[in-house]
Amino acid sequence: MSDNLIHIENVNKTYVVKGGDDVEVLKNVSLDISNNEFVCVVGPSGCGKTTLLNIVAGLETFNSGLVQMEGQNIIGPGPDRGVIFQQYALFPWMTVRKNIEYGMKYLNKYTAKEKYEISDKYIKMVNLVGFENFYPKELSGGMKQRVAIARAYAISPKVMLMDEPFGALDAQTRAQLQEDLLRTWEKEKTTCFFITHDVDEAVLLASKVVIMSSKPGQIKEIVKIDLPYPRNQATKLDDQFNVYKNHIWDIVYKMYLEVNK
Amino acid sequence: MFSKSKSGYSGPRKSRKLKDFGDGPKKTQRLITAVSIISGILLWFIITKIPSINTFLASPKQVFGAFMSETAANNRYWKDIAISLQRVFVGFGLGFLCAIPIAFLMGWYPKFRNLVEPWIQFFRTIPPIALIPLVILALGLGEKSKYTVIFISTFLVMVVTIFQGIREVDRTLVKAAYTFGATDKNIFFDIMIPAAFPFILVAARLGIATALTTLIAAELTGTTFGIGARIQGAQQFMNTSIVLLGIISIGVIGYALDKIILLIEKKTTRWK
Numbered sequence: 001m002s003d004n005l006i007h008i009e010n011v012n013k014t015y016v017v018k019g020g021d022d023v024e025v026l027k028n029v030s031l032d033i034s035n036n037e038f039v040c041v042v043g044p045s046g047c048g049k050t051t052l053l054n055i056v057a058g059l060e061t062f063n064s065g066l067v068q069m070e071g072q073n074i075i076g077p078g079p080d081r082g083v084i085f086q087q088y089a090l091f092p093w094m095t096v097r098k099n100i101e102y103g104m105k106y107l108n109k110y111t112a113k114e115k116y117e118i119s120d121k122y123i124k125m126v127n128l129v130g131f132e133n134f135y136p137k138e139l140s141g142g143m144k145q146r147v148a149i150a151r152a153y154a155i156s157p158k159v160m161l162m163d164e165p166f167g168a169l170d171a172q173t174r175a176q177l178q179e180d181l182l183r184t185w186e187k188e189k190t191t192c193f194f195i196t197h198d199v200d201e202a203v204l205l206a207s208k209v210v211i212m213s214s215k216p217g218q219i220k221e222i223v224k225i226d227l228p229y230p231r232n233q234a235t236k237l238d239d240q241f242n243v244y245k246n247h248i249w250d251i252v253y254k255m256y257l258e259v260n261k
Numbered sequence: 262m263f264s265k266s267k268s269g270y271s272g273p274r275k276s277r278k279l280k281d282f283g284d285g286p287k288k289t290q291r292l293i294t295a296v297s298i299i300s301g302i303l304l305w306f307i308i309t310k311i312p313s314i315n316t317f318l319a320s321p322k323q324v325f326g327a328f329m330s331e332t333a334a335n336n337r338y339w340k341d342i343a344i345s346l347q348r349v350f351v352g353f354g355l356g357f358l359c360a361i362p363i364a365f366l367m368g369w370y371p372k373f374r375n376l377v378e379p380w381i382q383f384f385r386t387i388p389p390i391a392l393i394p395l396v397i398l399a400l401g402l403g404e405k406s407k408y409t410v411i412f413i414s415t416f417l418v419m420v421v422t423i424f425q426g427i428r429e430v431d432r433t434l435v436k437a438a439y440t441f442g443a444t445d446k447n448i449f450f451d452i453m454i455p456a457a458f459p460f461i462l463v464a465a466r467l468g469i470a471t472a473l474t475t476l477i478a479a480e481l482t483g484t485t486f487g488i489g490a491r492i493q494g495a496q497q498f499m500n501t502s503i504v505l506l507g508i509i510s511i512g513v514i515g516y517a518l519d520k521i522i523l524l525i526e527k528k529t530t531r532w533k
Contacts, residue, residue: 057440
C-alpha cells in the first residue's frame, strides 16, 4: 500500500450528448500505479485514455468512483503532478528559460537565483543549452516538447502525466525523444503515466502496458513488460519485445475489427 | 473561361522576375514615403493657387502663417492642444482600464457575458455623438461630459476587441498554468493579459482613433477651448487657415499616438 502512488477505483464518466445516446467514456475503470512505475496506456482513439489522464491531472471531472494520490482524493490540478500535453502548451511570450522558471513560480519555494540554477540543470538534461533565450516559435516541435518536459521535471512532481507527447513529431525526433525520456526515467525514476496509440512506443518505454477498449472505455488487459532497463531503440530487435508487441497488437487489432464490423 | 491559344501549345510560360516576399529594403521604403509626402504637399500648394479653391482651402503658406500667429502672443494653439489631449487621455484611459477586466470577465464567465453582451452590442451600434445632448443635460457643459462621451465610445470599441483576444487564448495554456498551481488571479495577470496583449494593443489603436473622433464632436458644442472648438470658432469667421491648421493638428496627433502604440507593439511582441 505504501508503494502505491495513484489509486483509481471504479471510475465512470458519461458525456451527455444532446439528441443522441449518452457516451460512456469510462466504465468501471480501476488501476493502481506504484512509485517508480512507467505505465503506458494504449487503445484506439475514443477509448477515453486522455480523459483518464485528465482526471488524474485534476483537469476533468468524473461521475462516480475514486481517484486518489497517496491516499488523498484528487480534487483539482496541482504541482505534485507534471502534465505534458501533445500540443506542448508552452507560453509563446516567454523564452525557453522563462517557460521553465514559470513552472516553479507558484511553488514559492525557490529564490530567483535557485530558479535560474534549476532551469539550467533541466535545460542541460534536455540538451537545449544555447537555446535559453529563444522563443517557442523559434524552436522545432521536438525542441518545444523538450522544453515542456524540462518545465515539468523542474517542479519535481511525484508523477509525470504525458498525453501522447510525441504524437505530433516525425519518426526520427520521436525515436530520439523516446530514448531521452528513457535515460531521464532510468536516472530520476519519476513515476510516468504515458498515453500513446503507438504499441511500439508503449512496449519500448513501459514497465506496464494498460490496454483500453472503446465504447465503452474500459481496461481490457494489463501487460507487465519484463524487459530489462536500460532500454534503447535496439531493444525493439529483442525477441521478447516482439512477443509483447504482437500480443498487444492482437488485442488492439481485434478491438478495431469489432468496432468496425 | 480560359482562352485557347490558336496554335495549341504556346511554348513555356514567360518567366516572371523572381520576387522576394517581404517589404523590401528599408531605404527604398523610406524613400517612397518621403516622395509621397513631398508630392502631396506640392499638390496642395498647386491647387490652392486656384482662387475658387483657395476661398475654402487655405494654402500651406497660409496655414503656416496661422500656426505662427496662433502660437505667438497669448499662445492659444498649445492651450487648445493641451486641453484636447487631456480630454482624450482621461476618456481613453478610463475606457481602457474598464475594458480589460470587463472583457476578461466576459471571456471567463459565460453568465456574465450573457448578461452584458446584448447591452454592449446595442450601444456599440449607436454613434457616440448621438449621446452628446443627453450627456450634456446630465453632466453640464464642463469637462465631465467630454470625459464621459469619450469614455463610453472608447470603452465600447475596446471591450469587444479585447474580449475577442481573451476568447482566442489557447485553453491548453490555461490548463498548463493550473497544473503548476496557478490561482484564477494568477491566470488573469500571468496568462490572459500577456496572451491577449497583441489584441489589447489593437484595441488601444482603435480606441485612440475613436477617442479623437468623439473628441472633436464633443468640442463642437458648448465649449471655448480645444481643437474642435477652435475649428468651430474659426469657421464662423471664415478663417479657413485656422480651420485647416486644426484639422492637420488632429491628424498629426492621431498619427503620432498610433505610431507610439505600434512602437510598443514592436518592442513587446517579438515573441509573435
